[in-house]
Amino acid sequence: MEFFLEVLIGGLLAGVMYALVAIGFVLIYKASGVFNFAQGAMVLFSALTFVSLLERGVPFWLAFVISLAAMVLLALAVERVVLRPLVNRSPITLFMATLGLSYVIEGGAQALWGAQVHGLELGISDEPLELGGMLLSQFDIFAAVTAALLVLALSLLFNKTRIGLSLRAVADDPLAALAMGIRLQRVWVLVWAVAGFVGLVAGLLWGARLGVQFSLSLVVLKALPVLIIGGFTSISGAIVGGLIVGASEKLAEVYLGPVIGGGIENWFPYVLALLFLLVRPAGLFGDRAIERV
Amino acid sequence: MAQTQATKVEHLLELENIGLSFKGVKAVTDISFAVAAGEICALIGPNGAGKSSLLNVINGVYQAQQGRIRFAGEGRRRMSPHDAAVRGIARTFQNIALFKGMSVLDNVLTGRTLKRRSSWIEQALRIGRAAGEDDRQREAAERIIDFLHIQPWRDTLVGKLPYGLQKRVELARALAAEPRLLLLDEPMAGMNAEEKQQMSRFIVDINRELGTTVVLIEHDIGVVMGICDHVVVLDYGRKIGDGPPEEVRQNPEVIAAYLGTRH
Numbered sequence: 001m002e003f004f005l006e007v008l009i010g011g012l013l014a015g016v017m018y019a020l021v022a023i024g025f026v027l028i029y030k031a032s033g034v035f036n037f038a039q040g041a042m043v044l045f046s047a048l049t050f051v052s053l054l055e056r057g058v059p060f061w062l063a064f065v066i067s068l069a070a071m072v073l074l075a076l077a078v079e080r081v082v083l084r085p086l087v088n089r090s091p092i093t094l095f096m097a098t099l100g101l102s103y104v105i106e107g108g109a110q111a112l113w114g115a116q117v118h119g120l121e122l123g124i125s126d127e128p129l130e131l132g133g134m135l136l137s138q139f140d141i142f143a144a145v146t147a148a149l150l151v152l153a154l155s156l157l158f159n160k161t162r163i164g165l166s167l168r169a170v171a172d173d174p175l176a177a178l179a180m181g182i183r184l185q186r187v188w189v190l191v192w193a194v195a196g197f198v199g200l201v202a203g204l205l206w207g208a209r210l211g212v213q214f215s216l217s218l219v220v221l222k223a224l225p226v227l228i229i230g231g232f233t234s235i236s237g238a239i240v241g242g243l244i245v246g247a248s249e250k251l252a253e254v255y256l257g258p259v260i261g262g263g264i265e266n267w268f269p270y271v272l273a274l275l276f277l278l279v280r281p282a283g284l285f286g287d288r289a290i291e292r293v
Numbered sequence: 294m295a296q297t298q299a300t301k302v303e304h305l306l307e308l309e310n311i312g313l314s315f316k317g318v319k320a321v322t323d324i325s326f327a328v329a330a331g332e333i334c335a336l337i338g339p340n341g342a343g344k345s346s347l348l349n350v351i352n353g354v355y356q357a358q359q360g361r362i363r364f365a366g367e368g369r370r371r372m373s374p375h376d377a378a379v380r381g382i383a384r385t386f387q388n389i390a391l392f393k394g395m396s397v398l399d400n401v402l403t404g405r406t407l408k409r410r411s412s413w414i415e416q417a418l419r420i421g422r423a424a425g426e427d428d429r430q431r432e433a434a435e436r437i438i439d440f441l442h443i444q445p446w447r448d449t450l451v452g453k454l455p456y457g458l459q460k461r462v463e464l465a466r467a468l469a470a471e472p473r474l475l476l477l478d479e480p481m482a483g484m485n486a487e488e489k490q491q492m493s494r495f496i497v498d499i500n501r502e503l504g505t506t507v508v509l510i511e512h513d514i515g516v517v518m519g520i521c522d523h524v525v526v527l528d529y530g531r532k533i534g535d536g537p538p539e540e541v542r543q544n545p546e547v548i549a550a551y552l553g554t555r556h
Contacts, residue, residue: 161413161416161417162413165395165402168395169395172392173390175386176390178354179383181406
């Protein structure tokens with residue numbers, strides 16, 4: 001039983017890391033109905049900027065602020081160069097644009113900072129901590145607390161302010177939102193900047209774990225099942241989806257692994273997502289499409 | 294009614310020689326007319342006459358290449374939709390442009406975006422100016438919902454409502470901004486006689502009770518003649534008639550445009 005709990009909690013904590021990446025997608029999806037393929041590239045770009053500054057002797061917090069500023073600049077550039085010219089186009093057009101954008105950002109990041117692998121030390125040891133007889137990763141707990149704070153701040157911003165309402169309005173009908181006096185460009189820049197901030201936090205935590213390198217942009221692939229399970233439009237969905245993916249893949253690895261062969265951790269979330277698609281296509285917390293027939 | 298007054302009429306909106314073309318295709322050419330404060334003005338004309346384009350010029354969605362617009366005494370060459378909204382121009386759309394995933398109440402609340410004064414930090418923490426503001430916004434939204442008799446559906450997602458009601462919700466959202474000028478693009482399109490009558494009554498109520506100036510596009514001539522003080526007729530992007538309904542109805546050019554004969 002204790003072993004089960006240890007695996008479960010370890011899985012849940014790992015799931016928080018997936019959720020962090022997924023939240024970045026949710027933000028942009030909520031504001032433009034677009035799956036932002038470039039989110040992974042943004043994670044890589046921000047982490048690479050941060051670690052490169054750190055290696056050049058810039059103090060930790062200054063490096064963090066500069067990386068954040070870089071993400072805001074990126075958001076401004078994306079709005080000006082990609083979103084504004086493509087306003088009112090179909091979501092698939094915008095999706096293709098973000099696909100291209102991801103290559104530009106990845107290429108730009110590596111042209112700027114080089115392609116070698118960087119180690120990142122956040123000052124939190126990854127030694128297991130004993131809590132009530134269970135061994136838990138100190139780093140995972142730190143990540144979970146960070147994620148919780150982030151989600152709290154985001155939900156205040158999007159549920160309690162008019163920005164939240166504007167965001168949904170812009171996603172539903174940009175033209176009508178415009179006529180309402182909502183400043184489309186500002187909302188877009190804000191959302192992309194916040195998604196960049198979330199990407200930075202995710203990039204630092206993932207980077208500390210895996211090393212800051214090109215493959216960091218592939219964490220996107222882990223966010224996909226999270227989004228399908230939780231729903232593309234809900235931040236709480238991203239959290240719950242992340243927890244489900246994290247817990248189930250670890251439990252499956254430990255308990256199903258010996259039966260059907262190891263290494264199922266890598267594909268199990270996708271099977272789970274597939275099942276969700278069959279039963280609940282909008283995810284647990286996603287907005288269901290309304291159709292009048 | 295405005296035309297009959299002896300004193301000089303106060304114009305809320307004046308269009309001077311407006312010209313708009315899309316890559317060489319002329320949508321409207323050299324259009325001038327004025328809308329008096331407090332009147333209901335109709336823009337009529339056959340399909341493709343440039344009515345919606347003109348409405349889009351007035352609220353800044355399109356920028357006219359020629360001419361000027363004066364609104365509330367202030368002349369502008371170009372204006373963004375945000376400027377238009379700030380200065381008190383609200384509108385509805387020909388194809389309903391509601392936020393379908395939101396409730397009726399939330400849709401109406403988006404109309405009040407510009408009426409909020411508190412910053413987002415205050416709103417997030419519910420301090421300072423934000424403290425009582427939520428309730429006030431809510432009250433204002435509820436008043437409009439009452440005014441247009443859509444209380445029973447206030448918490449319903451608008452995507453689930455029937456067409457006629459959606460049109461009314463869109464009107465409520467525009468009204469929530471407390472506009473000085475309300476632009477209605479075919480508010481009665483696709484409605485049956487009873488719904489049209491109801492909508493006409495709401496438009497007249499808005500005009501009389503709230504003092505809102507209205508510019509509307511409508512194809513139903515009966516409705517136009519019934520509720521409007523002033524009619525502007527467009528055909529092929531040009532103005533062919535302008536005046537009180539009785540006068541416009543006698544205009545041979547207007548009759549020709551509507552019957553499809555040419556002199």
